[in-house]
Amino acid sequence: MRLRHKPWADDYLKENDDIVVQNPFDQKGKWNSLFSEDQPLHIEIGTGKGQFIAGMATQHREINFIGIERAKSIIVSAVEKVKQAEIENARLLNENAQDLRDLFAENEVDKIYLNFSDPWPKTKHEKRRLTYHTFLQQYKGILKPDGEIVLKTDNRKLFEYSLVSFSKFGMILDEVLLDLHDYQDPENVQTEYEEKFSGKGQPIYRCKAYFSS
Template structure:
């Protein structure tokens, strides 16, 4: 769904450059310095309104989190939520995940989260799915050798496609969960979409994959 432009979005980005990093490509290989420590860095692609990344940052103060979001009005909502939480281990990027190699150096990221990504259900749009092989190539480049991809979705078609895509690319599946909320994982931080879908009784899928 196309998001309506919010007039105050530009002002928020201009006044919060310490949180939503401008010219993020210039920070490639230097994100640890920006955080001021050498803690692992986890990346959420499509951070939405910020509920997941804020919750994760609170739960894991010894991990640095970066969220990337293309929609300006949405990244501002996430920024507002992070700012209100006063977490100092979160940074945000207003940008396109198609250019991850321009933003991060080799092995700079420890975990990549793909939370409720657009499933792009039409076959001709497969290359836009965040688990398409061109994206996996980028993930492999920026991930630490022991790093992993964590995918959560309510879309069975995307989940099945992603399992096949991971397998064909040679990734090792470390977890395949077909009904995440049935197990009541106490460490699971829900996104806004996850709460919405779960309340409707929809099944939530999760998998973890690692490059060999």
């Protein structure tokens, strides 16, 4: 899908610096200083238009959330959703974080969400998948010892690949759901993609995993 260029996006993100962190790499090791409360820190990689992170932050005021999205034309919608929700426990980063260890310190993050990530279906692009072992190494470097990764996707091949990748890395699978919506989880906050695909009858796969000590 081709993204529509929004020439005003740069100024808009700077104007909303109370939500969009302008110098995120300077915050490494002290992210909670940006929030009014020192609380567990959850991050979403690939925030998209922000429905998930705004919904989660509204539902869980006892947690601080950070959403990372590299596309300016998309993250502006996430800013709007956070503003409309009138929440203080969510911040956004407009970054292409090639290594999360440059942004977060060891043991700084409690949970990582991977929602409807690009499946990169071609074998030659395997290294770009967010559950490839080099990414898992990054996650392990910033998560607390009991930290968790939550993956949601409509792509069965990516889901199967991720389960194998987690297992090869020595991770422990805490949950494997072949259709999340069969379980009617009352705490599940849907993303825009999730609403779209589930509305067409597409199964939504979810798994939770953590690193063994």
